[in-house]
Amino acid sequence: MATKNIKSGQAKFGEEDVLRQIEQAVLDHRLVPGTKLKEVQLANLFGVKRGLIRKVLTRLAHSRLVDQTPNRGATVAKPSVKEGQDLFATRRIIESAILETLIGHAEEKHVQQLGRMLDREQKAYLCGDTERALGLSVDFHRELARMAGNSVLEEYLNDIIRRTPLVILTHLGGDEHNRCRNQEHEAIVDAIARRDVKTAKKVMHQHLLHIEGKIKHKPEKPPADLAELLRPHSVGQSA
């Protein structure tokens, strides 16, 4: 196992940094469900003390990104089919409420901002930078939540977004169908511009169903090298 020291002694990482790195790795599908997360290994990887890692793992467990078993450590969570379904169902509810709230007080500048995001996303996609496109696609949903202005709804959507990749990887297999369709994002922005709540919701609903419909049990995936997976990665590519 050459999983050690590859990234040791990097720049100073704080608790928040380590947390975000791991969250981002999950979001990017680099960290797959079931992967064992050993404390010393991670500590070396990030060049921090074990206590720090310990706190981070606890927090990740609390937000259901990792499973923690007493005396047996932590692994990247493997949500059940049921949890996946509940997560998607709830996402439809939350995103629907976000649209309704947002359209209730949407201004021209909001629509313009969303338009710009769409362009960036489209551009990245055409450039073949699919990883960036994926990130921007997620940012689109986040931005809708932010614009809606309800901090609790935003919080919950972010929670769902963080957990969704694990459901997809556990039950939908590889990196095949997990991307938002730009076309549908456009239709949503159009509906918002027209203050057409009904259409916006309908499109969003359809949009989310495209992914959910494919959930089914899909066993096993080979584990991989942690040091490789958690390598350099800027967190939050919305810049």
Added chain:
Amino acid sequence: MATKNIKSGQAKFGEEDVLRQIEQAVLDHRLVPGTKLKEVQLANLFGVKRGLIRKVLTRLAHSRLVDQTPNRGATVAKPSVKEGQDLFATRRIIESAILETLIGHAEEKHVQQLGRMLDREQKAYLCGDTERALGLSVDFHRELARMAGNSVLEEYLNDIIRRTPLVILTHLGGDEHNRCRNQEHEAIVDAIARRDVKTAKKVMHQHLLHIEGKIKHKPEKPPADLAELLRPHSVGQSA
């Protein structure tokens, strides 16, 4: 300050126990927003090590029940007016979705179970045991969520329920108007029995507005003795 040793050396408390004790104290309005939570004090109170308390406080901070400032410790959270409004708005959305989901597959036994809970709540109220009535009233909402069968929705409702008392105490003042009206609970169960989603939602909406409408800034509250507040209390009175 005789806040020490009053409860020291009690039965063995685990992390989960301490967490629940404090959560319950918040739910029961015994612990008011702004109260300082010192680590050694709590450790003595529950007869546990400081490290344990430390973990619990972190978890409570994560679920927004306490505010933690670096080097300056933890206090019971004081949610802003905005957060309170967002919380209530989200609660309407979530409870609405719960009703819709539940009515989608409600069976006779569900309605009967809810009826029994109503009776118990009513009884406690008539007996003058308002604290128990309050608890049962909360349990009613929890039970709706459980019956709906969506674990994520349930999780979010529980989160909202945990945070709500802090909003009420911070912005609504004393223990005046914070109780659910049994009458409205009954109307909700009736609507469920008739599978009348529209009415159920409407009543619930009204039900929640009764509280929210009264939010406004209401400054200060005198702090009190911790040892007193966190004394004996069975957690989960739904028995």
Added chain:
DNA sequence: TGATAAAATATTGTTAACAATTTTGTTATC
């Protein structure tokens, strides 16, 4: 070979001691 038991190793969990910081209290000066 295969199964079982024992030892060695690795991993997680806890704690007490220490360090860093903030808060409180005291004194001195005006």
Added chain:
DNA sequence: GATAACAAAATTGTTAACAATATTTTATCA
């Protein structure tokens, strides 16, 4: 008395050493 500077105490934050548990390896025997 009020203010500032300093010292003392209290509180929070970190860590390294140890304990407990789980996992892997080795040894033994049928």
